Amino acid sequence: MSTIQVIFWIFLLLYIGAGIYVSKYIKKSKDFYVMSNRGTTLLITGTLLASYMSASTFLGIAGITYTNGPPIFLIVFTSWLGMCMAALYTGRRLRSLGCETMPDFLEMRFGGSVRIVGTIIMIVGLVGYGLVQLMGAGLVLSAITGLSYEAMIITFIVVLLIFGLLGGMWAVIVTDTMMCVTFVIATLIIAPVGIAKSGGLQVITETLYNENPLYWSAGGAVLQAPIGWTIGQMVLWVLFMTAAPWLATRTLSAKNDFVVMKATIWSILLSTVMVTVFYLGVFAVRALNPSITPPDQVLVWMSQNLVNPILGGIGIAGIMAAILSTSSTIFIYAGFALSKDLYERSIKRTLSDKEKLSNARIGQIIIAVIMLVFGLTQPVSIYWIGAWAGALFAVSWLPVLVAGFHWKNVSKTGVISSMIGGATSYILLYQLTNSWALFQMPLGIDPVIVSVMFSFFLLYVGSKLRRADEFYQKKFASINSIPLNQDTLDQFSSQRFELVKQYKSTKRLAIASSIVAVIFFGYLIIQIALKV
Template identity: 45%
Template sequence: MEIDAAVPMQLGGLGTVDIVFFTVLLVYVFVGAVLFRVIDVPEDFYVMGQSAGGILIAGTLFASYMSASTMMGIAGIVYTDGAVMWLVIYGSWPGLVLGMLYIGRRFRANDELTMPDYIGDRYQSEFIRLVATLIMMVGLIGFGVIQLIGAGYLLADVVGVDYATIVILFAAALLIFTVAGGMYSVVVTDTLMGVTMMITGLVLAPIAIQTAGGLDALVTALPQENPGAWTAGGANMEMPFGWLLGQWVLWFFFMMVAPWIVTRSFPARDDFAVLSGTTIATMLGTIVITFLFLGVTVTYILNPGIEPADVVVIWMAQELAGPTIGGLAIAGVMAGILSTTSTIFIYAGFGLSRDLFERVGGNILDESQRLVAARIAQIIVVITVTGIALFEPLGIYWLGAWAGAIFAAAWAPMIIIGLEWEEANKYGALASMLGGFGSYVVLYQLHEIWGTYQIPFMLDPIIPAIIIAVTLMVVVSLVTETTQAEREFYRELDQTSLAASTLENHSPQSLRKYYNRTKYIAITILVLGVTVYGYLMAVIWYPLV
């Protein structure tokens, strides 16, 4: 069964996509304007005054994962290649959980406002903070530029507005949004937009599955239409196991230390909000993405010629659903774009104001000056990224493609070892960051670009890069001196299990109550997960085997 190419949905002469596009932008601007009135101190701007409950944490974490990459780029690869990207992307879930519960909670317990706060304090060095912040800024800005460029090209065709106008409109909305509300804006709008993302996965995707012939079509018709769709190497890429393993490792370590994941624990009002929010977001995101990917996979039966493949979800919304559901599903895709971009912008701005201007620069500011500096930093970041995106430089594509590897190779070993080993010091951290990133760049060039060196078993360059980073961290720390201040900070952090706010805000009876509630949420979601995935395995995986 094949359906003709998409024709934009119309509502009274105005395209549904156009209405959705401008409505989503206006929602972001409106929320930012409203929340501007509640931001009184820098801590409100940076961490929402640590007032977010479990639902808001779940909403913002879910939206962070249901990003533009997931709903467009990865969805397009799943549409053409099938299961291979499922195997890759699910490596990020244990990374996400560890990022929130292992790293994020420990940083939060130490009252950190940003990740470079921890890095500078752990290694007692403003120079290490500077290097870590610059690495973070490069990764965030490069990835942010890619989001704007991708959104501009994608939506210019769909909405019918030229590329430059799309980029400027996005940037203007994000400018008002991030400057006005800071972390409040991100958390609240992520949760609101998460509803439309759920519609995309849990309503639109089942419509596609039903149109193609139900779940049975995935077992019978799909292997005939797209041979190899259920193989680990992919229908078209035919990638070896070494590449698959490397990509899984990349996603795992990347998500574990990604600033927009780890710092999602910082706005939480207590540790219970972090635990329950992470639990809900993990299961909700996994189920939504599973059905979304099943939907785009089976869409290949309906139309194997969607070009570019990145618009597969938008094609599904335009061709397979009515105006209301289709419009809300497209809103989910646009929300993914805005959620990803706003989060990247907000943390790049935090890095510029908090970590560089205040901490590294040594500028002593009062609360009102800090708030102004934070907002000015957001303006600088948005204008810079927008200007770069308008010029569409090819080098930025190269930079954006390496964003995940930057964090996985340069940050993960240094952060994790620093949490677990008292002897880790600033010399080891510096060697690990520079060595991890540098080795990845060299190995990638030799392996992927020049083809002059073949990594054994076709492993991705990220694996040897991480091994090199870990080795440098350990060896250099052993042969150099660890200061008493570094040891004392490590011991204090190691002995802190709960954030002070959790202990201050709850009596022993209240702690017991919230503990039990969190436990019951986890048990309920576990039962739900076993039920859903048990059913899917019975009707899809078992017949394939």
């Protein structure tokens, strides 16, 4: 067994051990769902960062950057704004209402029928999005580990089951934070080595530019996408991430609002710096080896050829960590949706906390079986589902969340029409334009933009045709009377000095991170602008 393989398995065992260890903290259902709100700044930063640095970051988008040039990765830069919106807009509102899952809000605001529709869409989106990443990564890592694809999928499902079954949200958040170590190695150590060995920024700004000026175009050298496509992708990432359950609900485990704000600041700063350095390194490798096939294995090549085996092994472990962090989050929320949002709310009696915990774990087992079956059979339909699964949250969940937060007169009819109609319109548009190529969207814009507007239209028309019940109008007034920071104010009610201290430290962190960001990105922009 090679050094890289040994390190890969060591890290995997470390994650398993951590998942088993934190299971001791699971005493009640609230521990399982939201860590009983004990998440620190370090843990919430780690889990937000891990959710951001997904398998797509290290595989799919890295391959696009390697093939097309650095500017193409700017399409993901607006996702930091989506992460900010998910934590500070969506997440804080859910926190203030004491929600443990996103469908909790639908039940509270609109009733059981809306919650059922929303939960079903969520499960389809989560399972589809997670499975495609899991299967694609299984193909990549099977060659590295020496295991067959089937053995790799089974291994991942077992690990996910350990996280979801034993440790719940504790296991997911703690292991996410541990996984960030491998992300730092891959992005801030291995990638800079690639830049240095290729000849520095001069090679990627001059040599490769002279080879093909389109490498530095917004549309990419190969894709040559129109500006509408680029703008559409930017909008897609912002809308999708604002309503993504695995981001918005991360804040529900935090101790208070100060933890949420500090974690968001750290996550945005670290993720943008790490992504920038990583993708510049990925493109620099093109000067060293322009024939990596398939291109999404560029980090694998970097880890095997540019650094010593120990750092290389950690880099490969970073790919595995990105897969696990994304999959474990999706896995656990799909299980929550089954157990808490569908089953528990459908029965007519009050469950004990022990029964809730048992149901939550049964939900994880059911999701594990579903993912195992689909992962091993690799049906073509799953790839289609995965292609539009992420956008489902933008077209079916985002309009409803916005209306639920801000519009008193939104009705059940409007909400259900919006969720179903928005999702259906996007699936049809995606299939007609991307899969079947029957026509093209104007200016190359993504179908998600049209479907989001259509979803808002259905929401408005449905609410006008059948007005909201008086009960839910009063519910809106009740919900909006709760300040977003009420829980935090209550927590520090007898510690005014500590409240002021936390406020000032959060403000200082925001200012300091802004200065660091201006210096870092300003330097890169100047260097690239002068040389391209």
